[in-house]
Amino acid sequence: MRVLAFLDGTLGDPAQPYVRVDNTGVLRGDGIFETVLVVDGRPRELGPHLDRLARSAAMLDLPEPDLAAWEGAVQQVIDNWQGSSEIAVKLVYTRGSEGDPDAEPFCYALGMEIDEKVKRARSEGIAVALLERGFGPEIAERAPWLLLGAKTLSYAVNLAALREAARRGADDVVFTATDGSVLEGPTSTVVMVADRTLYTPPPTVGILPGTTQRAVFRAAEAAGWTVKVENIPASELLSADGLFLASSVRKVTRVHTVDGTRLADSTELHRELCDAYEAQYA
Amino acid sequence: MRVLAFLDGTLGDPAQPYVRVDNTGVLRGDGIFETVLVVDGRPRELGPHLDRLARSAAMLDLPEPDLAAWEGAVQQVIDNWQGSSEIAVKLVYTRGSEGDPDAEPFCYALGMEIDEKVKRARSEGIAVALLERGFGPEIAERAPWLLLGAKTLSYAVNLAALREAARRGADDVVFTATDGSVLEGPTSTVVMVADRTLYTPPPTVGILPGTTQRAVFRAAEAAGWTVKVENIPASELLSADGLFLASSVRKVTRVHTVDGTRLADSTELHRELCDAYEAQYA
Known part of the structure; x- marks a missing residue:
């Protein structure tokens, strides 16, 4: 079970490709992330996670994240989740396309099952x-x-x-x-x-x-x-x-x-x- | 001008997305790359670049790269290039989808113009x-x-x-x-x-x-x-x-x-x- 949500509130199909081959997240590991635990529909420490996302963004000279939009994407994942009681929601924030000075950051929240080994x-x-x-x-x-x-x-x-x-x-x-x-x-x-x-x-x-x-x-x-x-x-x-x-x-x-x-x-x-x-x- | 080639010999549209959101190249910078210079249709130091790709793969416990397939992808980029006399061809080799033990590596060659500043x-x-x-x-x-x-x-x-x-x-x-x-x-x-x-x-x-x-x-x-x-x-x-x-x-x-x-x-x-x-x- 996986749920993919974008910052504009739309959902995606996690089995489909959405990332361009020239995205600096792929080419350079150039971006930041957070992993938020959701238990029984409630995210834990979401505020501190978003604060840290903003701090990481500042350290990488990335545009300041729209924390309300990120919070909305997490909620979208939760609202559409039909898996186990716990979700690991990854917040992924990449700089965008390489060599394009007007590149928009490419961002998403991806809800995933937690590994059984973990x-x-x-x-x-x-x-x-x-x-x-x-x-x-x-x-x-x-x-x-x-x-x-x-x-x-x-x-x-x-x-x-x-x-x-x-x-x-x-x-x-x-x-x-x-x-x-x-x-x-x-x-x-x-x-x-x-x-x-x-x-x-x-x-x-x-x-x-x-x-x-x-x-x-x-x-x-x-x-x-x-x-x-x-x-x-x-x-x-x-x-x-x-x-x-x-x-x-x-x-x-x-x-x-x-x-x-x-x-x-x-x-x-x-x-x-x-x-x-x-x-x-x- | 950009040309995208995959290891099976097919071409892609570099403006379209091909990478999944759960690819470890995006989520973890988990993969390797090379940048090969092509001048007037001839790649420079291709052998050493491919050797280094294989060495990087070994250091990251990635499957040994099929060097003939990589060489073919570089040639595909060259054959379909209609830009300047010089091409920077990036060889990108990602481990594949996170959490999938049978994940296939996702690989491509991307020909790009060289930055004017460079x-x-x-x-x-x-x-x-x-x-x-x-x-x-x-x-x-x-x-x-x-x-x-x-x-x-x-x-x-x-x-x-x-x-x-x-x-x-x-x-x-x-x-x-x-x-x-x-x-x-x-x-x-x-x-x-x-x-x-x-x-x-x-x-x-x-x-x-x-x-x-x-x-x-x-x-x-x-x-x-x-x-x-x-x-x-x-x-x-x-x-x-x-x-x-x-x-x-x-x-x-x-x-x-x-x-x-x-x-x-x-x-x-x-x-x-x-x-x-x-x-x-x-």
Whole structure:
């Protein structure tokens, strides 16, 4: 089941082609995206997703997105969805045709089923591999042209890292910086728990500010946890009480193994965090 | 003027859409490309371009490309071209539809006119800005998932660097590594000349092996120049006898200014190199 909606409110047939071969989204990965989770017809964190879309657009010098139109396209997907109770809605914003200075951005929202493997991982947990990202934690602010922290369509490295993880027998990846500090997953935010405190690295190290991580922190804080946004040395992951990857579609997924080493059992912690995260949408 | 050819030998209308909205080329910049220069109906360095396409495919775990089919598509573009004497033929190879394990790669060759600005720069020269790439020169071999040296469709950073150059009043970019050594341009290879010797950095530092650079070196060596593939400290650029960016469409373009500082006049050097480069295709 897939539903395709455009920003003018019209629907498309997702099995038909709509993108031109000279679109810079294809030729150059030149554009941005968001993935919004919809549960039982209600989008989660839509405001923060749209805010981040606008921030990514600014980082890529793309025209400011019409957030009301994007919101309408998401609603169109929801209104026409006849699949499972959960939808992953991708918001895709490409610059347009290459070599045409008057090119209009080409934009759409695409509702897709969530992969069964992703759903299974929510309950069963995952193994991750630590992989170097090659950057120092200070480069993002000094070199904005590296687009660290923008959610661009140029995700070839993120996918290559996931294939490397599979080769190593892992399900996902945690990227590390040159100083050995934790960055993020290729499509997720890292959340570590130690002594009833939640930690996540600051966006200033060159990672995407996580919409789901923020929702988890908000819920956990309301439930009495301490939350801290600060650098995490990768060496601390193995001794943590819990390690989680947060993203729209995976929600809060428990990491049970890092580079082949089994972590302490965080099943109970995971249940607590998931309950807090879910309760805010009840 | 644009000509679109598919690998089965058929032609398409480049103004019509052919790419699905769930193609990973669009959604993830997940694919590879080459740009081949055709002059007076003859493709330049087609063999090396196809070899590099195959190498990029291997780095991204894409199915091995059918090089004869790609060569046929390039010929189709040439046979149906009615524009200028020069064509930039883009070979675009995307993985296919996301979430479909049986997805077929979606591939095409697109012939396009060469930008007037690029043609003008061949004779007038360009100003470049040095921009940090954020990587050390040793990371490429240790972390192949970073895809340094693969020509992927994920070029958002390369385009952002060009926009940053424009903001600084420059036409193009030379990326530098964390140790201050020269890497490459966002879409070109750096060639420096000092004492009748041509220098270019080795691909092991995490850059694309240049097809045009190699052709220039081959021609220059035959004409009696010394050529060296070795690390270049960025500090040496300002005192060089000549600095050039090489790529298919820009051929050998002379750099006259680096970060606002005018270089020594290399007009004569440039003429010599261009003559040697062009002579091999005469």
